[in-house]
Amino acid sequence: MKPINLSQKTDWHFIDQVREESGQNAALCYQCGNCTAGCPYTHYFDYPVSQIMRLLQAGQKDLILNSKSVWLCATCEACTTRCPCEIDVAQVMNTLRIMARRENRVSEKDIQKFYDTFLGSIKRHGRMFEMGVLLSYNLKSLHPLADADLGPKVFLRNKIHFLPKNIKGRAEVAKIFQRFAEKSK
């Protein structure tokens, strides 16, 4: 890890906020490194997950919320399963991801776009429409041909539908999103 400038003040409010929202106490972490040892994504993280926990203890909000790690975490739950202090580490990562999104600090825009496209599909159809998600993600992310090599494999086997299946309760599902949007105003 790059040296951290501790003169960047500890953000105590941030520590409290993460504890409150995640229901997890990062102060319990004693840096054994078990979570990082089992994390399949650690190679791609800018800060390994145990260092995120340490940074969290030090209240380093900016470093954490701007990190790639919080978006590259795939919620595989290896860390949570192996933490000897029974910290739900994946839940901490999840909370950090939500906070980064809320503060408009998403480091991995493509991942966020993919998630948003997925959710847009649910809002519109009630179910995730695979073909629609792929096409609209490709347009939005400006990778129009991403995974185009896989297309024929899928189409030839009749595995994917070209039209969405709208469920009867799609308005009901859309309302879940609407009510949520109103509440978070």
Add this chain to the structure above:
Amino acid sequence: MAGREYIYYQGCAQEGTAQEYDASLKLVMAKLGCSLKEAEDWSCCGSTPAHTVDEVLAAALAARNLAIVEKMGADTVTTPCPACLTALKTAHLHMGRSQKFREAANALLDHPYNCTVTAKSNLQVIYEDIGLEEIARPVTHKLPALKVAPYYGCILNRPPGVAQFDDPENPVAMDKIMSAIGVEVVDFAFKTECCGAAFGVAKRQMVNELIYKVMTMALDAGANCIIVACPLCQQNLDLRQSQVNRTMQSDFNVPILYFTQVMGLAYGMDPKALGFGKLVVSTDDIIKSRVSVEEFEKRQKEAQEKASESQKEIKES
């Protein structure tokens, strides 16, 4: 366990890229005396993306479906997809633990969820409710060419407090099911390692590297095919295999089967009906190698006789 009926939460992939899982599961369950009744007008569980926005929103998207199951008068729902399973179980546990959270999630819904439904993977239902003895009973065929590496993926058994099934570090349900139907299993250290999950689209190279590791470990363990219980694992390993070969300079040609497809083969079912035609890496050799139990035993007996005859000849000469 005949005559059992389960409410079935299919999940979005089952209608599309995982049709073969859906088809083989239904056939196998019927063979084992269980029927699956689709949850009425179910919606998407929200999966991982919803959890990146808000926990209450994520819980509400999943709980709409749990409320449907509740209304249908059932206390258990089964799903083939580990991502759906996690979404349903997390919503249920979270809403059951905190009244404040439950109220917040229910406030987003037309019909509230009262926290009475247990979600189980279909693997759990087959392994625990039906049991190995019943699983072995319908076997009519042997698959002597198969050496399977059971790949559970990351979240089917994790974290233990949510999954509440099998072992989080060394799950064995699929291993035991395969042994029960007479299929050879290899011990495989990467059973629960993540395959790249839903990052395939946005982070393709990363996913290719992770798939490469899982496949290499399976082959090193002596497997010639991998079985899965997750639509996303299947898709990553099967559909992206040529992509992996291209970017990692590998030459994998490993069939990736749903465990229910292997069960169906052992039960003598038609490979086409089991969705074998939908798999990308060819499974022709596997299908061709299938023999009836009688034929297999006859061949074994003949081989034994030949062996003892040649031994006799050696002694006499």
